[in-house]
Amino acid sequence: MAIIHSSTYDLHNNEGHVENKGRTGAIIDALKSSGLQLKFMEPRMAGVHDILMVHSSVHVEYLEVFSGRGGGWLDYDTYMTPESFSVARLAAGGAMVAAEEALKSGWGYSVARPPGHHATYDRSMGFCIFNNIAIAIEHSRRNLGISKAAVIDFDVHHGNGTSSIFYTDPEVMYISVHQDPRTLFPGTGFIEEIGESDGKGFNLNIPMPRGSGNNDYIWILSEVLPQVLSEFRADMLFVSAGFDAHRLDPLADIMVDEEFFSWMGWFIHDTGLPCAAVLEGGYDLQALGNSNVSFIEGLEGSSVKVEYERSPAVAEIFNEISDVFSPFFNF
Numbered sequence: 283m284a285i286i287h288s289s290t291y292d293l294h295n296n297e298g299h300v301e302n303k304g305r306t307g308a309i310i311d312a313l314k315s316s317g318l319q320l321k322f323m324e325p326r327m328a329g330v331h332d333i334l335m336v337h338s339s340v341h342v343e344y345l346e347v348f349s350g351r352g353g354g355w356l357d358y359d360t361y362m363t364p365e366s367f368s369v370a371r372l373a374a375g376g377a378m379v380a381a382e383e384a385l386k387s388g389w390g391y392s393v394a395r396p397p398g399h400h401a402t403y404d405r406s407m408g409f410c411i412f413n414n415i416a417i418a419i420e421h422s423r424r425n426l427g428i429s430k431a432a433v434i435d436f437d438v439h440h441g442n443g444t445s446s447i448f449y450t451d452p453e454v455m456y457i458s459v460h461q462d463p464r465t466l467f468p469g470t471g472f473i474e475e476i477g478e479s480d481g482k483g484f485n486l487n488i489p490m491p492r493g494s495g496n497n498d499y500i501w502i503l504s505e506v507l508p509q510v511l512s513e514f515r516a517d518m519l520f521v522s523a524g525f526d527a528h529r530l531d532p533l534a535d536i537m538v539d540e541e542f543f544s545w546m547g548w549f550i551h552d553t554g555l556p557c558a559a560v561l562e563g564g565y566d567l568q569a570l571g572n573s574n575v576s577f578i579e580g581l582e583g584s585s586v587k588v589e590y591e592r593s594p595a596v597a598e599i600f601n602e603i604s605d606v607f608s609p610f611f612n613f
């Protein structure tokens with residue numbers, strides 16, 4: 283099973299920012315000392331034509347010039363260094379290689395920076411330059427023989443970029459579990475955002491109350507995911523693996539821990555679908571390293587004995603989801 287990573291990602295760095303090179307460093311260190319049998323692979327750089335599958339050419343040219351002139355701040359929280367344009371292409375290429383590896387051997391995981399799920403067609407935001415997972419999905423559909431893709435995005439933030447890129451597309455089922463957007467960036471990801479035109483019913487948001495923990499997450503995902511995945515019949519899973527829902531994470535107020543991430547990995551393994559995972563957020567370095575080990579143990583099929591029960595607060599959210607999605611899925 284392949285971990286796709288390059289130390290070149292470190293050239294996109296700002297020590298004063300939470301999204302810095304220490305993150306992937308912590309993950310790789312934790313994986314190497316975990317005893318897990320993993321194959322480490324270098325990514326390749328995505329071509330500009332690959333990036334243009336999901337981003338506007340005006341925007342991509344702008345980023346190249348901006349980075350080439352020394353970089354700086356694209357908005358109040360998203361930076362570029364002089365190397366960031368190339369590094370972001372390498373991160374996109376890492377996601378493409380993860381998809382190729384998934385089809386060869388079950389799963390591939392791109393441990394790359396910068397992250398991607400907030401990047402829209404024509405805007406870089408939320409620490410994200412290019413939408414790595416969206417590029418991997420398009421690569422898989424155009425070049426690898428995949429037609430239906432399901433996305434599971436468990437980063438604590440709503441993946442507004444990925445959601446918007448596939449918002450009218452009935453062949454990409456985007457499912458995101460995240461902290462209630464009334465209380466967290468980027469302020470989107472409500473249940474009512476279900477997709478548009480042909481894509482209606484193919485965008486499913488699970489907004490979680492602040493303070494939700496392992497039981498809440500595992501219960502609602504166990505209610506939603508098996509039904510949606512069995513009716514949608516995806517050829518392949520794409521996972522936006524963010525670890526900032528961890529209770530120690532400084533950016534959000536969700537309280538899951540390593541047990542949830544190992545359950546999540548195990549659930550993905552249990553679907554039997556090829557899975558390309560890409561790193562998104564996660565900003566407490568200790569928690570990030572440990573959570574990645576737990577996630578990969580789950581992906582490798584370590585059975586996880588997790589007891590969970592109906593959670594009243596979250597059951598209300600599930601009722602709302604099943605009402606809104608009753609024309610599309612048989613909950």
Ligand SMILES: [Zn+2]
Binds near residue numbers: 437439563564
């Ligand atoms: Zn996040």
